[in-house]
Amino acid sequence: MGECEMARDRGPVPCKCCNQVFSRRQPMIFSTYKFILFFLPVLLGFRILIKYDRVPWAKGWLVLASLFFYAQGSGGYLFLFLCTALFNYGVGRRLLLAGVRADGGETGLRADRERRILLAAGLLENIGLLGYFKYTGFLLENLNFLANTQFALPRILLPLGISFFTFNLIGYIVDCYRGKAERCSFLDYMTFITFFPHLIMGPIVKQKDFVCQIRSPAETRAFCLALFLFSVGCAKKVILADPLIAFAAAYYADPAAFGFAESWAATLSYTLAYYFDFSGYGDMAVGLGLFFGVKLPLNFNSPYKARNFVDFWRRWNITLTGFLNEYVFNSVYRFGQRAGRLFLGVMVTFLVSGLWHGAGWNFLAWGAVNGVFVFFGMLATLYGRRLPSAAAHGLTLAGVLLTRVLFDSPTLSGAALTFRNMLAFGGLPGLVMFGKSNIQVCVLLLLGTLIVFCAKNAGELMETFTPSLKYALWTGVLLTLSLFFMTSVSSFLYFQF
Numbered sequence: 001m002g003e004c005e006m007a008r009d010r011g012p013v014p015c016k017c018c019n020q021v022f023s024r025r026q027p028m029i030f031s032t033y034k035f036i037l038f039f040l041p042v043l044l045g046f047r048i049l050i051k052y053d054r055v056p057w058a059k060g061w062l063v064l065a066s067l068f069f070y071a072q073g074s075g076g077y078l079f080l081f082l083c084t085a086l087f088n089y090g091v092g093r094r095l096l097l098a099g100v101r102a103d104g105g106e107t108g109l110r111a112d113r114e115r116r117i118l119l120a121a122g123l124l125e126n127i128g129l130l131g132y133f134k135y136t137g138f139l140l141e142n143l144n145f146l147a148n149t150q151f152a153l154p155r156i157l158l159p160l161g162i163s164f165f166t167f168n169l170i171g172y173i174v175d176c177y178r179g180k181a182e183r184c185s186f187l188d189y190m191t192f193i194t195f196f197p198h199l200i201m202g203p204i205v206k207q208k209d210f211v212c213q214i215r216s217p218a219e220t221r222a223f224c225l226a227l228f229l230f231s232v233g234c235a236k237k238v239i240l241a242d243p244l245i246a247f248a249a250a251y252y253a254d255p256a257a258f259g260f261a262e263s264w265a266a267t268l269s270y271t272l273a274y275y276f277d278f279s280g281y282g283d284m285a286v287g288l289g290l291f292f293g294v295k296l297p298l299n300f301n302s303p304y305k306a307r308n309f310v311d312f313w314r315r316w317n318i319t320l321t322g323f324l325n326e327y328v329f330n331s332v333y334r335f336g337q338r339a340g341r342l343f344l345g346v347m348v349t350f351l352v353s354g355l356w357h358g359a360g361w362n363f364l365a366w367g368a369v370n371g372v373f374v375f376f377g378m379l380a381t382l383y384g385r386r387l388p389s390a391a392a393h394g395l396t397l398a399g400v401l402l403t404r405v406l407f408d409s410p411t412l413s414g415a416a417l418t419f420r421n422m423l424a425f426g427g428l429p430g431l432v433m434f435g436k437s438n439i440q441v442c443v444l445l446l447l448g449t450l451i452v453f454c455a456k457n458a459g460e461l462m463e464t465f466t467p468s469l470k471y472a473l474w475t476g477v478l479l480t481l482s483l484f485f486m487t488s489v490s491s492f493l494y495f496q497f
Contacts, residue, residue, distance in 0.1 A: 027073025027160055027200065027495060030230075030284045031237045032486055038069070043291055059191045062292065066194035073200070073495075074160035081159065084129060085193050088169045089186060091122040095176035096183055115177055122173040130166045133158055138359030160495065161200030163356055167323055168193065172207045174327060182208040197288040201281050201494050203299045203319040213294050224467040224475075226290035229458060231478040233283030236276040237492070238485040240448055244273035245493065247441050252408050255417045261434035263421035265441060267401055270408050272448040275304065277493045278317070283458045302457045307392040309373035309399060310381065320356075324349050342378065347371040357407070362415060366406040373399050 028035050042065040049058035071078045095118050098111045133156055140151045172193075175181035184192075184207070192210045193199075251258055251266030258266070279300040289296040299318050306312035313321050333345030347368065354367020380386070387395070405422075409415035435442050456464075465471060 027491065028069055029491060030281065030288070031234045031482065031490075033483075039288070046292060056187060059187050063187070063190045063194050066196040066199060069196040070160065070194070070199060076157065077159040081165070084125065084166075084169065085190065087125060088122060088173055088193075089189050091118050091125075092173050092176040092181060092189075094118050095122075095173060096179075096181065099176070099179050119173065119177045123170065126166050126170050126173075130162060132156070133162055135355070135359045164202045164204065165193065165199060167204050167320070167356075171204065171323060171327065175207060180208065182211050184211045195289075195292075195294070197285040197292075197294075198296055201278075201285070201492060202317075203282060203285065203297050204323050205296060205319070209297075210294065222290065222465070222467070224471065225462065225465050226287040227479075228465065228471055228475045229283045229287030229290070229462070231475045231482065232458065232461070233280040233285075233287065234482040235478040236280030236283065238482050238490075240444060240451075241273045241277035241280060241493075242485075242490045243440060244269040244444055244448070245277065245490065247438070248273060248408070252410065252414070252418075255409075255414055255421060258421065259430065260421055260424050260426050261431050263418050265434070265438065265445070267404055267408070267418070267422070268445055269441065271304075271401060271404050272445065272452065274404075274493055275300070275452065276448065279458070281492050281494070286458070298459050298462075300457065301459055302452070304397065304400065304452050305393070306396050307387075307389065308377040308380065308396055309370065310377035312396060312400065313370075313374060320353075324353055328352050339379070343375050346375045346378070350374065360410075362406055362409055362412050365412060365415075366403055369399075369403050369406060373403075 028038060042062075045061050045065075046058050049055075049061055067078065067082075070081060074081075095115055098115045098118065136156055137153045140153055143149055144151055172181060188211050189207070192205070192207055195210070198205060248266040248269040251262055252270075255263065255266075282299040286296045286298060297319055299320075301315040301318065303312050303315035306315055329345050329349040332348050333341050350367040350371030351364060352367070353370070354363040354365075357363050357366070386392075405415050405418050406412075409418055
């Protein structure tokens with residue numbers, strides 16, 4: 001993933017690992033002065049309109065602000081985003097109307113046929129859009145290799161957040177087809193789809209869960225909790241994640257130039273950095289949502305405390321796991337079917353997850369290995385097999401590190417080289433020398449590990465939060481430190497997905 005990150009920084013050039021092209025234009029990162037200056041007038045305008053009971057105007061203000069926010073990082077695709085949002089609104093509205101008529105008889109049969117056609121059209125548009133932008137280069141590259149053809153690999157600029165807003169749209173039209181979506185106005189729909197705290201990196205939210213909140217946006221929310229969560233997430237990102245990302249990216253750009261200590265440090269750095277980067281974004285997103293009276297779901301629940309991979313995926317990127325479980329796994333496997341069908345359902349789900357994360361064989365391998373681990377975890381639960389706690393947690397963490405190398409290496413050969421480096425122990429003096437040369441990284445790894453395993457996560461903090469001097473001091477300290485570390489802009493790792 002280091003190559004992807006550097007490709008984004010160098011400007012509009014293709015990434016070596018996936019041939020996707022990243023724009024030189026930086027998105028509006030939550031953890032920057034630019035965003036804070038943008039957010040304050042947006043919140044102020046929203047609150048003024050709400051105070052004078054101009055709820056539709058407040059929602060319209062929020063939609064315009066969200067579109068402006070998106071345009072900062074992917075302005076060239078703003079029109080495309082609006083078109084796909086409008087198309088899916090039309091499909092969803094027709095699905096809901098046809099669902100009312102599908103009550104038996106000849107009229108019901110026609111309505112049911114119309115619903116299936118509409119669903120197919122909606123899925124084709126969303127999956128086709130995602131497939132074109134993310135996988136065209138990958139497919140052509142492999143076709144050239146297998147068929148000895150000479151198709152030129154296109155330089156396709158990846159729209160910001162396409163994987164996340166596409167899944168929100170797919171979930172919306174499927175729920176409309178199943179009759180689980182809520183009929184809402186076009187303004188409510190656009191507020192749901194464009195809401196900037198979750199627009200480009202999740203969490204993935206169901207339309208009915210969101211709409212029921214924005215119908216009463218004047219409800220009083222815990223302003224102090226919102227500010228506290230934002231400060232926690234900001235500190236995770238700029239103080240912990242960014243320095244670890246810089247170290248790990250340098251290693252994965254050229255693993256052949258490093259040895260045993262660097263390979264382990266880089267793998268551990270990315271393991272912690274992905275958590276602090278993504279959960280930090282999630283904490284900030286939930287905090288920002290609360291400012292507008294919207295409670296977004298938390299995406300993490302101490303995943304590195306999991307005792308098996310089934311448990312891990314219930315704790316990591318929770319809304320994505322829920323989406324894949326509901327719309328992919330449950331479409332393949334039904335409770336009570338044989339183990340072979342269970343294996344198929346798990347593998348299909350995690351191969352889809354791998355492809356969603358990126359167009360590359362390393363991502364497919366990552367998905368396959370996760371699928372195998374999850375399947376054996378399910379079997380152990382079904383047959384009542386339970387390892388001692390220490391062994392279960394240790395094996396799960398070892399599996400997380402194994403899959404982390406597959407995920408972060410630009411190629412499978414790069415992953416193999418990293419695994420060789422991790423096994424090539426060079427003796428204690430080498431470790432001591434590495435520690436002396438990389439004191440900051442070692443301190444951050446130790447601090448990050450202590451936070452991951454010993455500190456409360458965001459959900460636990462929310463449960464016990466009460467406005468008090470203690471939380472006010474923590475908010476002030478974390479936000480002040482974060483502001484000092486905002487000297488450079490660093491994108492969130494999941495912006496590339």
